Amino acid sequence: MCLSVPLSRYPLYQLGNPQLRIFRTNFFMTLVKPGKEQPPDTVQFQIPMEMTKCDVKNYLEKIYSVPVGAVRTRIQYCTNKKRNHLSQRVKRPDYKVAYIQLAQQQTFQFPEIFPQKDTALEPGSVEEMQDQFMQDEQQRQKADPRRGGVTEWFGL
């Protein structure tokens, strides 16, 4: 992600320095749907590599006032094996994932963005009759199950 000020340029803290206050951060977090099933109080984010657990906690609490209980992070390594048409290795960029557990017994469920549409056709409509006809045809074309998969070639 392109940044106006590189993240590594935040001033290093030394004892006696004034409290560092950042009003508009360079961080941007993405809420993602978990790949594996997560407990109801866990929210999954993709965060920039330079961000730490404390940064995530402060970000969510101060900007979005979300009560954060615990934060755990991991770095996902992505492949450098793929090659392009010039036979050069192409790296898929690595990314950092944060698992945030909400405090105060709150829960979060990632919404279904692409809901499964029930293909229940109206009885009596043209599509339903067509569908029924196709199903009957397929049933007619199938071989006799009593033959146990043996083809018509073997027989009278």
Add this chain to the structure above:
Amino acid sequence: MAAPSRLPLLQVCSTRVFLLRCTQGFHSEPTVREPAYPPVIPSRTAKSKSAKKRREDDYHSQIRAASSVQDKLRLLTKLQREKYVVYPQTFTLNADRWYQHFTKTVFLPGLPEKFSVGRQVVDNENGKVPPAAGGVDPAVVDENTFSELRSLVGNGILQENFYLKKRRPFLQKEQEHVVAPFLSNLVSSVTNALAKYNPLLKKSSLDFNPEVSFYWVRGERTVTRGHRRGRVDPIRFQINDQPHCQIRVPEQLEEFLPLQESVSAEVPVVHFEPNRLPMFQRQYDNNIFIGSKVTDPCSYGHTQFHLVHDRFKRDRLIKGNLADQIEVRLRANAIASLFAWTGAQAMYQGFWSHEDLTRPFVSQAVVTDGQYFSFFCYQLNTLALTVQTDQNNPRKNICWGTENMRLYEEVKDGEVVGLNDDVLKLLVHFLLNKPQKM
């Protein structure tokens, strides 16, 4: 008949032996010998489900036939595999629900009837024992003894916080420097003072920093990756706990509820794998230990005292926006520690998951951080937690517990301000617990 003997047939037929043989057993039943086939059982070494089942059954019968408890424990714990390590004092959130699921425990707020009905612990009128509502004779302590205990406790608090000149403790060692000596002092002095009221305490053993460990199996999972993919594996757990101190007794405490009585509350079921808690797996020695070896006479548990570590103190949790987790963590600590202790006690008596308990095992615990005390009671009704043994097992383990109660408000100018008598009375009641027949 004639062919093997080379004699003419008629001659053979007329011999005496031949006639005898022909006529002897003519009208009696022919001697039928049963065909002696070997028993039709599945193989031991085949790559089949029935072979695996036969190996497991052989293993179980080997354990049942073990001559001594030490042999039984060795057979149960000798095979090392990856297991989840359960920490009673944990940083994880909402751990008490997960621990209840792992140990099949029901949590009931408040204490059992024994501690709430006969609450009159202190005898206010000299020489007169007040009758209890339930007709049970509660343990009653003299007013003098109670005031003596109050002064002991007050002295203990002042000793650590006021009299002794202490340096500022190093990072995260305050509990160790300040509260641990006070707790040792409190336990040993109160136990000694109450020994004359409770003869069981005279025969008890007080251990400091004992090790309590327990190993059990609960639930199953399918291996997702690796060369064992697709196989069904049991989920193993291990607790290695170090309470601050514990009292072990030679006789078992009485049960709070009868074994077969069903409790209305439900055990929470968690469908996620334990590593989502998060909990981590390791492979090392499988230990089952109550604090002393099997041959020790004091093989039953009475009370444990747990000290909350610096990392899990109240002010830290409140600062980290986790104020509701304070009670949760105390409950998790009590459930895990007491389940481990009572489970190990039951195993020391020879019970295991396929030979379930015939009598409930009971223990008590006090969890404190120096100022706040909470009291817990645990009754172990069943050890049969594996998938196979849990199918028709209606029994559940029960844990009772109180909320946090303050012992004193603060220490000011060499005086303990606001010493709470209720907490002391409850502590005394806990320590006076003894089997009925004593």
